[in-house]
Amino acid sequence: QAQSNATLYGRVDLGYRHDSGGVRQQIANNSMNAVGFRGVEELGDGLQAFFQIEHRFDADTGLPRTPFWDEISIVGLRGAYGELRLGRQGGPFGVAPDQDAFGGDTVAGAGERKAGADDKYNNSVVYWTPAAGGFSAAVGVSAGEGLQRRGASAVLRYAQGPLLAMVSYADRSNRDHAWAAGGIHDFGAAKLILAAAHNDGDASGKERTTFDLGTIVPLGRGSLRAKLNHDDNDGVKTRNFGLGYWHDLSARTLLYSDIGLQKTDGLERVRRFDFGIRHNF
Amino acid sequence: QAQSNATLYGRVDLGYRHDSGGVRQQIANNSMNAVGFRGVEELGDGLQAFFQIEHRFDADTGLPRTPFWDEISIVGLRGAYGELRLGRQGGPFGVAPDQDAFGGDTVAGAGERKAGADDKYNNSVVYWTPAAGGFSAAVGVSAGEGLQRRGASAVLRYAQGPLLAMVSYADRSNRDHAWAAGGIHDFGAAKLILAAAHNDGDASGKERTTFDLGTIVPLGRGSLRAKLNHDDNDGVKTRNFGLGYWHDLSARTLLYSDIGLQKTDGLERVRRFDFGIRHNF
Amino acid sequence: QAQSNATLYGRVDLGYRHDSGGVRQQIANNSMNAVGFRGVEELGDGLQAFFQIEHRFDADTGLPRTPFWDEISIVGLRGAYGELRLGRQGGPFGVAPDQDAFGGDTVAGAGERKAGADDKYNNSVVYWTPAAGGFSAAVGVSAGEGLQRRGASAVLRYAQGPLLAMVSYADRSNRDHAWAAGGIHDFGAAKLILAAAHNDGDASGKERTTFDLGTIVPLGRGSLRAKLNHDDNDGVKTRNFGLGYWHDLSARTLLYSDIGLQKTDGLERVRRFDFGIRHNF
Numbered sequence: 014q015a016q017s018n019a020t021l022y023g024r025v026d027l028g029y030r031h032d033s034g035g036v037r038q039q040i041a042n043n044s045m046n047a048v049g050f051r052g053v054e055e056l057g058d059g060l061q062a063f064f065q066i067e068h069r070f071d072a073d074t075g076l077p078r079t080p081f082w083d084e085i086s087i088v089g090l091r092g093a094y095g096e097l098r099l100g101r102q103g104g105p106f107g108v109a110p111d112q113d114a115f116g117g118d119t120v121a122g123a124g125e126r127k128a129g130a131d132d133k134y135n136n137s138v139v140y141w142t143p144a145a146g147g148f149s150a151a152v153g154v155s156a157g158e159g160l161q162r163r164g165a166s167a168v169l170r171y172a173q174g175p176l177l178a179m180v181s182y183a184d185r186s187n188r189d190h191a192w193a194a195g196g197i198h199d200f201g202a203a204k205l206i207l208a209a210a211h212n213d214g215d216a217s218g219k220e221r222t223t224f225d226l227g228t229i230v231p232l233g234r235g236s237l238r239a240k241l242n243h244d245d246n247d248g249v250k251t252r253n254f255g256l257g258y259w260h261d262l263s264a265r266t267l268l269y270s271d272i273g274l275q276k277t278d279g280l281e282r283v284r285r286f287d288f289g290i291r292h293n294f
Numbered sequence: 295q296a297q298s299n300a301t302l303y304g305r306v307d308l309g310y311r312h313d314s315g316g317v318r319q320q321i322a323n324n325s326m327n328a329v330g331f332r333g334v335e336e337l338g339d340g341l342q343a344f345f346q347i348e349h350r351f352d353a354d355t356g357l358p359r360t361p362f363w364d365e366i367s368i369v370g371l372r373g374a375y376g377e378l379r380l381g382r383q384g385g386p387f388g389v390a391p392d393q394d395a396f397g398g399d400t401v402a403g404a405g406e407r408k409a410g411a412d413d414k415y416n417n418s419v420v421y422w423t424p425a426a427g428g429f430s431a432a433v434g435v436s437a438g439e440g441l442q443r444r445g446a447s448a449v450l451r452y453a454q455g456p457l458l459a460m461v462s463y464a465d466r467s468n469r470d471h472a473w474a475a476g477g478i479h480d481f482g483a484a485k486l487i488l489a490a491a492h493n494d495g496d497a498s499g500k501e502r503t504t505f506d507l508g509t510i511v512p513l514g515r516g517s518l519r520a521k522l523n524h525d526d527n528d529g530v531k532t533r534n535f536g537l538g539y540w541h542d543l544s545a546r547t548l549l550y551s552d553i554g555l556q557k558t559d560g561l562e563r564v565r566r567f568d569f570g571i572r573h574n575f
Numbered sequence: 576q577a578q579s580n581a582t583l584y585g586r587v588d589l590g591y592r593h594d595s596g597g598v599r600q601q602i603a604n605n606s607m608n609a610v611g612f613r614g615v616e617e618l619g620d621g622l623q624a625f626f627q628i629e630h631r632f633d634a635d636t637g638l639p640r641t642p643f644w645d646e647i648s649i650v651g652l653r654g655a656y657g658e659l660r661l662g663r664q665g666g667p668f669g670v671a672p673d674q675d676a677f678g679g680d681t682v683a684g685a686g687e688r689k690a691g692a693d694d695k696y697n698n699s700v701v702y703w704t705p706a707a708g709g710f711s712a713a714v715g716v717s718a719g720e721g722l723q724r725r726g727a728s729a730v731l732r733y734a735q736g737p738l739l740a741m742v743s744y745a746d747r748s749n750r751d752h753a754w755a756a757g758g759i760h761d762f763g764a765a766k767l768i769l770a771a772a773h774n775d776g777d778a779s780g781k782e783r784t785t786f787d788l789g790t791i792v793p794l795g796r797g798s799l800r801a802k803l804n805h806d807d808n809d810g811v812k813t814r815n816f817g818l819g820y821w822h823d824l825s826a827r828t829l830l831y832s833d834i835g836l837q838k839t840d841g842l843e844r845v846r847r848f849d850f851g852i853r854h855n856f
Contacts, residue, residue: 015614017583018827018856021298021331025345025369027380039439040380040417046367048331048347050583050610052296052856054827062828062854064587066610066637068362074416075347075367075382081630086608086637088587088854099589099602099852101637135636136602158601265299265335266343290380292343292369294299294333302579302612306626306650308661320720321661321698327648329612329628333577349643355697356628356648356663546580546616547624571661573624573650575580575614 019064021294023048025072028269028289030120034281039073043269043289044118046072047084060092083133096141105139105151106166106183107131110195110208114227114240114255120273120285121255124242126225128210130183130191134164147173161186175199188215204229206240219247235260235267251277265293300345302575304329306353309550309570311401315562320354324550324570325399327353328365341373364414377422386420386432387447387464388412391476391489395508395521395536401554401566402536405523407506409491411464411472415445428454442467456480469496485510487521500528516541516548532558546574581626583856585610587634590831590851592682596843601635605831605851606680608634609646622654645695658703667701667713668728668745669693672757672770676789676802676817682835682847683817686804688787690772692745692753696726709735723748737761750777766791768802781809797822797829813839827855 023046030041049067056062066082087100107127115122134155141151150169157163164186170179178196185191193210206227214220227240235258242253257271270288304327311322330348337343347363368381388408396403415436422432431450438444445467451460459477466472474491487508495501508521516539523534538552551569585608592603611629618624628644649662669689677684696717703713712731719725726748732741740758747753755772768789776782789802797820804815819833832850 015579015582017296017298017579019583019585020296021300021302021583023300023331025347025367025381027369036439038437040419040437050585050856054825054854054856056824056828060824062824062852064854064856066587066632066634070347070363070367072347072363072367072369072381075361075363075365077362080637081362081639081643082632082634082637084637086587086632086634088589088634088852090852100587100634138602156600156602158598262337262341262343263335266337290343290369290371292335292345294331294335294345298577298579301577302581302583304581304612306628306648306662308650317720319718321700321718351628351644351648353628353644353648353650353662356642356644356646358643362643543618543622543624544616547618571624571650571652573616573626575612575616575626 018054019050019052021048021050024291024293026118026289026291027072028287030285030287030289032120032283032285034275034283034285041287041289042071042073043120043271043287044116044122044291046070046078049082049084056090058092060090062088062090064088091141093143095143098139098141100137101133101135102137102139102153104132104134104137104155104164104166104183105153105168106181106191106193108151108168108170109179109181109193110210110223110225112177112195112197112206112208112227113225114206114229114238115257115271119255119257119269119271119289120287121238121240121257121271123255123273123275123285124223124225124240124251124253125221125244125246126208126210126223126242127193128191128212128221128223129246130185130189130193130210130212130221132164132166132183132185144172147171155186157186162188175201189213190215202230214247221246232258233260238271249278251275267291299335300331300333302329302331305572305574307399307570307572308353309568311566311568311570313401313564313566315556315564315566322568322570323352323354324401324552324568325397325403325572327351327359330363330365339373341371343369343371345369372422374424376424379420379422381418382414382416383418383420383434385413385415385418385436385445385447385464386434386449387462387472387474389432389449389451390460390462390474391491391504391506393458393476393478393487393489393508394506395487395510395519396538396552400536400538400550400552400570401568402519402521402538402552404536404554404556404566405504405506405521405532405534406502406525406527407489407491407504407523408474409472409493409502409504410527411466411470411474411491411493411502413445413447413464413466425453428452436467438467443469456482470494471496483511495528502527513539514541519552530559532556548572579614580616581612581614583610583612585629586853586855588680588851588853589634590849592847592849592851594682594845594847596837596845596847603849603851604633604635605682605833605849606678606853608632608640611644611646618652620654622652624650624652626650653703655705657705660701660703662699663695663697664699664701664715666694666696666699666717666726666728666745667715667730668743668753668755670713670730670732671741671743671755672772672785672787674739674757674759674768674770674789675787676768676791676800677819677833681817681819681831681833681851682849683800683802683819683833685817685835685837685847686785686787686802686813686815687783687806687808688770688772688785688804689755690753690774690783690785691808692747692751692755692772692774692783694726694728694745694747706734709733717748719748724750737763751775752777764792776809783808794820795822800833811840813837829853
């Protein structure tokens with residue numbers, strides 16, 4: 014049998030979806046479907062080299078959602094001095110409001126919670142400090158390479174006991190500036206999740222502000238999840254409500270069912286419903 | 295060494311081909327070249343979660359034949375109550391006439407044997423019953439999602455001792471209707487394979503009827519294979535004859551050589567010849 | 576855990592690059608980024624079946640550089656009678672001048688050293704003889720398939736003790752003819768590398784001649800590398816000088832830093848600088 018220095022991993026998530034504002038009955042990707050390769054090599058003295066490349070696709074049609082390897086494509090080193098990652102990757106800004114009761118997935122996970130400022134960067138460098146007293150931080154820069162303005166973002170992270178809290182800032186290549194804050198507290202009977210973000214829209218003057226409130230309540234072999242989301246996009250307000258029960262068949266496989274309600278100023282309310290299976294490998 | 299929850303698998307098949315009606319001398323893909331990932335997870339109580347994604351390519355040019363992951367892209371559950379598969383996949387209709395002396399591959403495997411009704415479906419659900427008394431059955435539905443009419447098909451399967459027999463029916467999204475029957479009987483000294491299919495062409499009135507007769511005779515470390523194929527496509531008749539010897543170097547690798555003759559009404563007879571190597575991994 | 580008959584392998588190489596004649600500051604792929612699958616099966620009696628498919632991508636943007644599986648896509652057999660490979664692959668011509676102090680990578684590895692005649696072939700067959708007395712040889716032919724003229728090339732290889740020497744010839748599908756010679760001698764304190772190639776340009780009359788001289792000097796846990804390259808392309812001369820230090824963190828991972836100088840007749844001298852990390856998996 015063959016041995017590789019890399020691990021094949023991914024996710025296939027498919028199920029039924031009903032959308033009162035779109036396709037009424039469909040077999041849909043209720044979360045991202047992905048396949049990727051990653052690996053870690055021990056270099057001695059606690060130093061590690063690592064890489065990761067990942068691709069997203071639509072399992073309902075078998076078509077790529079984005080080009081290979083658009084989701085992430087990095088190589089890096091980590092050790093006592095922190096972690097350095099080079100390549101295409103998400104910027105540190107998006108980390109702060111990245112917690113979500115639904116992982117941003119399913120009909121219940123709808124709603125912008127990063128003020129539209131959650132960039133993936135080409136040609137980028139991200140450095141994470143080691144953790145000290147529960148604190149760690151990351152800064153990321155993406156080279157403009159003459160094609161665009163250089164973009165940069167940073168995040169400060171605090172993780173101690175039941176609390177994880179983060180604040181972040183982005184100076185985007187399109188000259189927007191955004192900040193975000195997010196946190197998750199595990200009360201045992203439930204986790205409470207909060208996120209907020211603001212984008213100044215810069216010269217366009219089109220400000221965007223988002224709030225997101227969620228909870229995950231362990232229940233039997235699964236969890237009950239709910240969230241409220243508010244998005245004020247240059248005065249146009251959208252409110253999302255999501256509720257779901259996710260049942261773990263194993264650590265890798267779950268069944269889920271969710272409802273989502275969405276109301277945007279001036280538009281009809283949209284009702285969504287889904288159920289499906291998610292399998293991580 | 296890295297461990298994955300998924301298996302990398304595929305096939306590379308290349309060889310020489312001569313085609314009196316096309317390219318005279320070529321290095322050709324004599325069967326599908328494929329690469330895919332699949333995995334099975336035991337969930338306890340006999341329940342399994344599984345996934346599979348597969349992509350086809352032309353090994354002679356190194357180019358994709360279809361987009362990733364067009365061939366199949368599914369997730370499913372199987373257990374005491376049968377098997378449920380969601381995603382992009384072949385419909386149950388094609389299962390009945392799916393046996394072929396050449397697997398539909400090489401110059402000898404030419405010839406339509408599914409009356410042109412062998413669909414792959416996006417957004418589909420296929421359910422297979424458990425087997426009982428040798429019988430099992432499958433039904434499949436593909437959601438139209440507002441883009442097309444819903445398609446559906448079903449197959450009934452009987453497998454007992456040396457006999458495998460199947461009948462199937464399809465109500466296609468283009469309003470055609472098709473039925474098919476197929477079987478394989480292992481007489482020990484040889485396997486005999488039969489398939490027939492009919493497509494009513496619906497409103498177009500362009501009926502299509504196909505017959506296929508094949509045999510596989512074990513011979514030394516390989517097998518002698520032959521088939522006759524008849525295709526009446528709205529009155530235009532095509533006849534194919536194929537003959538080949540396939541030599542197994544191992545359970546995964548084989549050498550083959552085949553001839554194929556094709557005669558279509560009003561066209562010159564085409565003679566084809568191939569030899570090559572097929573490697574499954 | 577899943578077992579595969581194939582190995583996942585590849586490379587991610589990213590770093591900083593400065594180019595006085597191009598993008599001043601960039602995060603760049605300083606060598607090819609690749610991912611591929613390969614496998615070998617023992618068939619008994621020393622016979623092996625093998626396959627390999629490989630794809631190149633730009634890790635800085637996460638985009639494919641070439642279609643899957645453009646780099647190589649082959650199946651073959653090897654044993655006491657030599658090795659036969661079918662599919663898309665490099666021709667034997669390019670093997671002779673294939674040694675390079677920088678593997679053709681990084682800013683220091685710049686410079687044509689194969690007289691522009693280093694083809695990848697679709698639909699090709701390459702046969703390598705077994706080695707005898709240090710000698711081995713390969714011939715390769717790519718079928719024109721009615722689209723182009725058949726191309727062919729051959730290489731003679733001598734490997735004994737510290738010396739590897741090769742000469743090759745190509746009769747290209749565009750009617751050019753090219754020869755090349757290359758060698759590497761390991762003196763212990765340093766390796767010396769030489770390559771030369773000539774392309775007659777055929778009817779176009781645009782001859783091209785290239786020379787390449789390089790050295791690799793082991794130094795601590797890494798190596799000091801240098802090369803000089805000369806390319807006379809129909810009278811337009813380009814000279815490249817490259818110098819670099821490559822530090823091995825492990826057998827799979829290295830840090831490198833290089834400088835490259837390039838002067839083409841009539842153009843300004845270009846200065847390049849890079850440093851980065853390369854991780855093989």
